[in-house]
Amino acid sequence: MPELPEVETTCRGIAPYVVGQRVSHIVVRNARLRQPVSPELAGDLAGQTLQAVERRGKYLLLRSPVGSVIIHLGMSGSLRILPSSSPAEKHDHVDIALASGDCLRLRDPRRFGAVLWTRENPLQHALLSDLGPEPFSDAFDGSYLHQRSRSRSLAVKQFIMDSHIVTGVGNIYASETLFLAGIHPLREAGRISQQRYRRLALAIQQVLSDAIAQGGTTLRDFYNGEGKPGYFQQQLKVYGRTDQPCVRCGRAIVQIKQGQRSTFFCSACQR
DNA sequence: AGTGCGGCCTGTCCGC
DNA sequence: TGCGGACAGGCCGCAC
Structure with a gap:
């Protein structure tokens, strides 16, 4: 589904709801995405405050003081802001629940997406480090x-x-x-x-x-x-x-x- | 090193 | 109505 404009739109759409918010807990209903959801994600991210939401290529980055979530939406993924209490549907695989009562919910029927956790600089992650320039950067012409x-x-x-x-x-x-x-x-x-x-x-x-x-x-x-x-x-x-x-x-x-x-x-x- | 292909998954639609 | 096959917005890993 998502190309760069969709990821950028998602990034802008979720930012007001997540930046500055504390993560209360993580729900992983199905870890079997294109790569398995990082097992350390839930333990590391709970209690942290999300500092920024960025896009690099088609990857979304959620930054916290102790690490970053790297999200890829694959072919069929979408991220939405919902009340944490709203019932999950069939393909809702991961929730990042916030202290505000909202949650960031990943839905991905084909499971080609990814939710990864890194304690390092996410831009140095193997999946991101060799990406070409952003089309709106000075390096691209x-x-x-x-x-x-x-x-x-x-x-x-x-x-x-x-x-x-x-x-x-x-x-x-x-x-x-x-x-x-x-x-x-x-x-x-x-x-x-x-x-x-x-x-x-x-x-x-x-x-x-x-x-x-x-x-x-x-x-x-x-x-x-x-x-x-x-x-x-x-x-x-x-x-x-x-x-x-x-x-x-x-x-x-x-x-x-x-x-x-x-x-x-x-x-x-x-x- | 560059190229092309298979594979990962589920849902939908089309033709028989 | 049911069934098989093709197709769908991405991208990695593998042979050659």
Whole structure:
């Protein structure tokens, strides 16, 4: 489900309810996520005050004085703020209950997500330390993409979806950004000019910031921390629009597979 | 080192 | 109505 805009929306949505709050206790109903929920989480975090909520790539970080929770929402995860007393449903696997009476509840039907605990700097954690730059950071621009892509033979769509190149571009936004930049998704990453990578970097920033402003994309059941849906779906130009007319030229949108993921593009507008 | 594939899970939808 | 198969927003680990 969640790409960067959804994670960012979640981060902003939950922050007012958790920052500065003391954790009363943790409930782990099912520890069997993509990686098992860290066994030390409950003991270490109980009684601590949450100091900050941050996002790095598609990871959410909850910082406390003694360690940090690293949360990944996988394909189907969502985090919501609820009264601790509200009954858990089938796929509600983890609660972080707060002294305020609220709890931060993870729901994840497919269990591709993760809830990890580290006593070290979470940015140094193995899963985060090799991530590429944030798309809104100074380190990310067209010349960066151009430089990293030299001698890379894979398709540009798969290149920009690699979180070690740039974080936050998932399957939906990869198709959208390539459409905005006018670049064909099958084009070899190493054979694209710096000029075109400049357009692509700007397109990535534009699409992601628009999506964040709209509260993310709700396809099935994305909700922000307060349970409100996102509205970006209405803005999608190519994703999920197979055979429908291109918004720019009217030609039918094409759907293909790249590495078992669906790709959508306009064969006239994207070269 | 870079590339491509399988696997992790459950739910939903489509065609027969 | 039931059933099998394909598909879904991510990402790691493994062979080659």
